[in-house]
Amino acid sequence: MKDVTIIGGGISGLTAGIYAQLSGLQSEIYERHTIVGGQCTSWTRNGFHIDNCVHWMTGTNPKTELYQLWTDVGVLGNGQELLKHDYFLQVNIDGVKAHVWRDLNKMQDELLAIAPEDAKEIRSFIKAIKDFQAISIPALKPNEQMNFWDKIKMLSMIKALPVARKYGTMSIDDYIKRFKNHTIKALISNYLPKQYYVLATFFMYAMFTTGNADLPLGGSDMITNRMRDTYLSLGGEIHCRKKANKFVIENQRVTKVEFEDGSATETKNVICTTDPSVSFALLGETYMDAIFRKCYADKKSYPIFSEVNVYFSVETSIAHLPIMELFNCEPFEIANKTHSVLCMNNYADEPNFAPEGKGLMQILVVQYEEDYEYWNNLYTTDKEAYKQAKTALAKEIQSRLEKHYPELQGKLTEIECVTPKSFNRFTGAYKGSYMGFVQTPHVEKMTHTGIIDGLNNFHLAGQWLLTPGGLPNALITGRWAVQRLLQRENRLHDFCCKKK
Numbered sequence: 001m002k003d004v005t006i007i008g009g010g011i012s013g014l015t016a017g018i019y020a021q022l023s024g025l026q027s028e029i030y031e032r033h034t035i036v037g038g039q040c041t042s043w044t045r046n047g048f049h050i051d052n053c054v055h056w057m058t059g060t061n062p063k064t065e066l067y068q069l070w071t072d073v074g075v076l077g078n079g080q081e082l083l084k085h086d087y088f089l090q091v092n093i094d095g096v097k098a099h100v101w102r103d104l105n106k107m108q109d110e111l112l113a114i115a116p117e118d119a120k121e122i123r124s125f126i127k128a129i130k131d132f133q134a135i136s137i138p139a140l141k142p143n144e145q146m147n148f149w150d151k152i153k154m155l156s157m158i159k160a161l162p163v164a165r166k167y168g169t170m171s172i173d174d175y176i177k178r179f180k181n182h183t184i185k186a187l188i189s190n191y192l193p194k195q196y197y198v199l200a201t202f203f204m205y206a207m208f209t210t211g212n213a214d215l216p217l218g219g220s221d222m223i224t225n226r227m228r229d230t231y232l233s234l235g236g237e238i239h240c241r242k243k244a245n246k247f248v249i250e251n252q253r254v255t256k257v258e259f260e261d262g263s264a265t266e267t268k269n270v271i272c273t274t275d276p277s278v279s280f281a282l283l284g285e286t287y288m289d290a291i292f293r294k295c296y297a298d299k300k301s302y303p304i305f306s307e308v309n310v311y312f313s314v315e316t317s318i319a320h321l322p323i324m325e326l327f328n329c330e331p332f333e334i335a336n337k338t339h340s341v342l343c344m345n346n347y348a349d350e351p352n353f354a355p356e357g358k359g360l361m362q363i364l365v366v367q368y369e370e371d372y373e374y375w376n377n378l379y380t381t382d383k384e385a386y387k388q389a390k391t392a393l394a395k396e397i398q399s400r401l402e403k404h405y406p407e408l409q410g411k412l413t414e415i416e417c418v419t420p421k422s423f424n425r426f427t428g429a430y431k432g433s434y435m436g437f438v439q440t441p442h443v444e445k446m447t448h449t450g451i452i453d454g455l456n457n458f459h460l461a462g463q464w465l466l467t468p469g470g471l472p473n474a475l476i477t478g479r480w481a482v483q484r485l486l487q488r489e490n491r492l493h494d495f496c497c498k499k500k
């Protein structure tokens with residue numbers, strides 16, 4: 001019997017496995033899918049590489065704690081190249097273009113030139129991002145394991161506090177009311193769902209402008225493969241096509257994990273990194289604690305979001321197009337809701353994503369819980385209708401792309417359409433959500449220890465434990481689960497000691 005049984009082989013499960021092995025704990029990962037990586041995934045379609053995850057990755061600045069974690073798990077360092085773009089996003093509303101430039105002074109100048117009527121708010125916006133540049137996510141230890149000096153270190157973030165206080169109770173939607181210009185409103189509001197507190201936008205742009213959210217060359221495939229290889233090289237074992245069905249609990253311990261194929265494994269400790277809706281189904285609903293009950297029940301305060309992603313191959317190179325562009329278009333409908341903005345991701349910088357001389361683009365449309373219900377209903381009641389709805393949507397999008405990029409007329413072919421139902425089908429993601437709960441203003445930030453009352457050898461990990469989820473929180477919670485497990489066994493001193 002291994003020391004730790006890890007359920008779920010996403011970023012959090014792989015991280016937990018790597019730190020377990022580094023700490024001298026023998027571990028194994030059970031994953032329901034045919035491959036590990038979870039939501040950080042990619043595949044091939046018609047000779048093109050579909051990257052269905054990373055657009056930005058926090059923790060690429062070597063001065064940060066997160067960077068240390070990414071190097072521990074093998075993703076960064078060792079010559080891994082980063083794609084360092086001058087800008088993160090181009091917004092194009094009725095032909096007026098604005099950018100999130102890496103150089104914030106350049107961004108301020110551009111925004112002031114576009115919207116002199118918003119000069120005062122533009123200056124405050126840029127200042128807020130600059131003040132948020134002081135933030136560096138504490139990633140090395142969970143809060144309860146921090147000592148006095150660890151807490152003192154956090155004082156370096158004090159510059160961000162006044163901004164956090166001033167705007168902490170404001171949603172993105174409320175914040176953009178301060179601006180008159182539509183391009184600026186779109187720049188601030190159209191990337192993240194509008195219910196997010198606006199601090200999320202400041203944070204995101206602050207991370208990009210400090211070189212702490214660049215894209216690793218090779219994308220999601222590289223991230224997952226490097227983590228898998230690191231884990232295996234440390235002696236970890238991975239079992240794919242192993243869907244956990246039930247945790248057997250005796251005397252406040254999970255003693256056995258039963259799988260869908262009828263097999264079972266005895267356990268000493270469990271780190272469960274599946275979506276929490278799956279974790280609590282495996283444990284039994286009575287184990288769901290007040291924190292998660294509140295989040296699932298209060299959907300207005302804790303909404304979720306997802307995406308439809310449509311991929312198009314392009315007969316020619318699209319290196320001349322922006323790396324990411326958000327533009328307005330003729331309205332179209334998904335699930336009786338009107339959309340009039342598209343976000344295009346261009347993979348021209350990735351040498352291996354498209355055959356030589358060809359292009360690949362991804363179109364993103366944000367979806368919410370009610371949209372998930374639409375896709376889920378279609379899928380469960382009529383798979384043909386589900387397929388047709390995807391094809392029809394791709395056609396609508398293609399015609400808008402051809403209008404916006406007239407030079408691409410007749411050169412686009414839809415090669416993949418992914419819906420919120422796809423995320424749910426392949427990883428069990430709650431309502432197709434690929435991040436944790438949206439951080440709305442006025443509600444407490446989600447910070448869950450992963451420890452469940454009444455279970456002595458069981459830990460949750462995964463992006464849902466820390467708002468707003470995403471790759472860094474999957475990584476952090478995987479590490480912290482191992483630290484907490486060791487602390488409970490009074491052997492925290494073993495953490496990562498094999499590494500030394």
Ligand SMILES: Cc1cc2nc3c(=O)[nH]c(=O)nc-3n(C[C@H](O)[C@H](O)[C@H](O)COP(=O)(O)OP(=O)(O)OC[C@H]3O[C@@H](n4cnc5c(N)ncnc54)[C@H](O)[C@@H]3O)c2cc1C
Pocket residue numbers: 007008009010011012013030031032033036037038039040052053054055056057058242243244245273274275278307309423426427428429434435461462463464469470471472474
């Ligand atoms: C389209 C898209 C774009 C994204 N873009 C970004 C981005 O740019 N930056 C960023 O930081 N994050 C991004 N994310 C989010 C990021 O992918 C996730 O935050 C992260 O991968 C979550 O990792 P996790 O390990 O917590 O969970 P998961 O990836 O959900 O891993 C859970 C694992 O458990 C497995 N599992 C579930 N049930 C069982 C069971 N019963 N038995 C065994 N195994 C089971 C699942 O198959 C899965 O492998 C994006 C995600 C998507 C889908």
